[in-house]
Amino acid sequence: MLEYHLESDLIEKGYSNICGVDEAGRGPLCGPVVAAACILPVGLVLEGLNDSKKLTAKKREKLFDEICENAIAYSIAESSVEEIDELNILEASLLAMRRAIDGLPVKANYALIDGNVSRDFQLPATAVVHGDAISPSIAAASILAKVSRDRMCEELDRQYPQYGIAKHKGYGTKVHMDALRAHGPAPIHRKQFIRFLDKDKA
Secondary structure, three states: OOOOHHHHHHHHOOOOOEEEEEEEOOOOOEOOEEEEEEEOOOOOOOOOOOOHHHOOHHHHHHHHHHHHHHOOEEEEEEEOHHHHHHHOHHHHHHHHHHHHHHOOOOOOOEEEEEOOOOOOOOOOEEEEOOHHHOOHHHHHHHHHHHHHHHHHHHHHHHHOHHHOHHHHOOOOOHHHHHHHHHHOOOOOEOHHHOOHHHHHHO
């Protein structure tokens, strides 16, 4: 079970609303990158709460609802395919994270950021490598982001059924890459991520 060690240490230092922040969708070839920020009541136990990648889709969906019901505040935001192409995926991910923090209905005064980069946030922040396997707040944010993005992928699949997005969620599987070769890219594809198509033509 994840423990609130990081959050408790920050409370002892005088911070009251500590949000965990994580993103989903850095690796796929298409669709936005989605980030979530979440402030949990310190000590709240949500059975099975863990890094979203270690959970089944069914368990993530269940926890998504429980997090939304029990969180002090949460916010979900994204950076578009156009922003990813313009900025690069790291900068777009950080932008989505900042938007998620800004969207919290209860303002955070400290952020725990999953990963190893925590620059340019408008509040004190610490990057936590593998934070979604350490901090309940970050794990909750990872689930909010992952479920939200998966739902977006279901919608993208309805709009562009030829790519099979509902199954692979936009990742560069053989099925997805073969579909790109057969049908060409759609407006939802990240230009920076599909350069292999240019190499195929060369």
